[in-house]
Amino acid sequence: MSGTRTGLLLPAVALWRREMTRFLRQKNRIVGALATPLVFWLLIGSGVGSTFQPPGAETDYLGYFFPGTVVLILLFTAIFSTVSIIEDRREGFLQGVLVAPVAPAAIVLGKCLGGMTLAAAQAALFCAVAPLAGLPMDGMVVARLVPALLVGGFALTALGFVVAWPLESAQGFHALMNILLVPLWLLSGALFPARPDSWMALVVSVNPVAYVTASVRRAFYGDAAALGLVPSYATAMAVCAVFAAVMLMVCLRLVGRGRGGSQ
């Protein structure tokens, strides 16, 4: 009980555990984050299937769209877990955290690691059915997939945190998510690849979410596969790590600067 702050780990772990407990008690969140992308994958995947010839050509469209769906699960879970910042602020839980002697970093880490855990776990659950899409699932794939899901999940949760922290209403958050995050996903090569020298190729090359998609795609396909403009696993992971680090820093600055919301 010495010092004026309680250290980083204990409060961060407490906030992380709260996220887990809450999630497991709200069954509709599990359905929302997992079932929606699954339906997307099946409907869009099989609908487009016959008319689409993906680069690499070893799989059909269900196989091409699979990594994109994994990223969609990461994205949805990150959105669901950061919108709770706004609920926490409105309902009062956040106030209780803000008057406690915890470092801003504990608040950020508790939330972002919580979102990351949930996002990665749900995405991993979905990845178990990858063989149905004709994708390989062996030790090598798992070893590359796990870091990709963790880093991508963290980065997307932190991005959601940055959007949610200053906002007052959940409606505003969803509106922003729809005009910001969904297009980022659409233009990430998740649904269809960018043609070389197109405007979309340019967008994809500067879109951080595209590197999350790329890291998941490379985890399944390996670096040897010819995937058009998709960067190598190492490159994609490096960009994702920088993306996550930058988002984390923005979160820390936001929380360190003030209490968020209108005041």
Add this chain to the structure above:
Amino acid sequence: MNEVETEGVRRVFGARVALDGVSLSVRKGEIFGLLGPNGGGKTTLFRVLSTLLAPSGGIARVCGHDVQSEAPAVRRCLGVVFQSPSLDPHLTVEENLRYGGNLYGLRGHDLEKRLREAADSLQVGDRLPDLVKTLSGGLQRRVEVAKSLLPRPRVLLLDEPSTGLDPAARVDLWESLRQLREESGMTVVLTTHLMDEAEQCDRVAILHRGKLVACDTPDSLRATVGVDVLKLAVRGPDAVAGRLREAFGWSVTVQEGVVRVELPRAHEQVARIVEAFPGEISSVTAGRPTLEDVFMRMTGARLGAGEEA
């Protein structure tokens, strides 16, 4: 050293001045009330003291630490009970208390012991496994108080602690607060717009339009009114008030259809009044002035009137 001290604290929101130079001090072990209508500035002061809101000017100190430059030290010695509960409704009482304790660096055996003690002293010990959302408002408020007590704060801040509580729950809560003060010498600062709650405080600061208009014990505040109050229930109060003024030359007002006569030793005049208006007065209440009367005298506004438009 006073536990809570403010010197000329100001807070503005755009053009609105929520706190306009408030200076007060709260001694160790006091139960101190911040009384005022909604919009009077008491919740703004609560937020400044709890480190959630930086003052625009002036100095506020809790346990000797500046709320702005030494916020972590202030948070370390504060327990805060919010009006809207800071509990997570989806977690159990025990989980809320445990995670709440973790935020103050409490863990392991020490935490479990404090957790049970706090829950027992607020009589929620048997509700530990229940989800918070299944608890009544009164029980939630007690869990909230129990949570704020885990780090054994020197100063407990409560925002409108009686809001949403039934009378019995209110009595219980006050019982707990007094007991805590006796046992640990804790200082209690609370905001309220309820007269009967303010009456139970050791000292009361009256805030109106962001200014401190009075600060003293409830008895001393009442003494400033210097008169007793008679309340007459009559038909046609305005007419009766006019005739009373003419006949006796007293200060007579009408509030909410009730004629109020303010004068020293008013009870001695009851017989004269009743005789002067035979059959017209259905009831007479004589009383010492309440804090409501004090507030009205000092501000010309009614306490229950809420936000001034």
